[in-house]
Amino acid sequence: MVAIAMLAKLGPMFSNGGTAALDSATQSGLTLSYFAIIFGSGSGWAAVSADYYIYLDERTPSWKPFLMSFLGTWLLPTIMYSCGAGYGSILLNNPEWAEFYEANGESAPAL
Numbered sequence: 001m002v003a004i005a006m007l008a009k010l011g012p013m014f015s016n017g018g019t020a021a022l023d024s025a026t027q028s029g030l031t032l033s034y035f036a037i038i039f040g041s042g043s044g045w046a047a048v049s050a051d052y053y054i055y056l057d058e059r060t061p062s063w064k065p066f067l068m069s070f071l072g073t074w075l076l077p078t079i080m081y082s083c084g085a086g087y088g089s090i091l092l093n094n095p096e097w098a099e100f101y102e103a104n105g106e107s108a109p110a111l
Helices: 002-013 024-043 046-055 063-093 095-104
Strands: none
Touching (some): 002 063
16 A cells, blocks of 8 residues: 555656666666566566465366466566666656755665
8 A cells, every 4th residue: 555655646756767878788788687687586486376376276267376476476576666666766866855865875765
């Protein structure tokens, strides 16, 4: 609920235009690295989710465990990681947030 409220409040402030001027090859590499991190952190849990399906009834349609695994290990975390990238873009492009970050350090915004 808190994440949805934050997304609704701060979503309009997200920016996809960075402040640094990078060449296209470097920007592409950074973007691919970020999405590789998202992919890796989600796919790492896929094997763990299989352990829970031994408790399902044998008559459970095969699409239900697939859908539960997909939603739990891919869709929801990807949305949250994308929100994290958006919040980071606010930090870079909002002078008030950037000043607070510079004055208080990395963990201060969480407090």
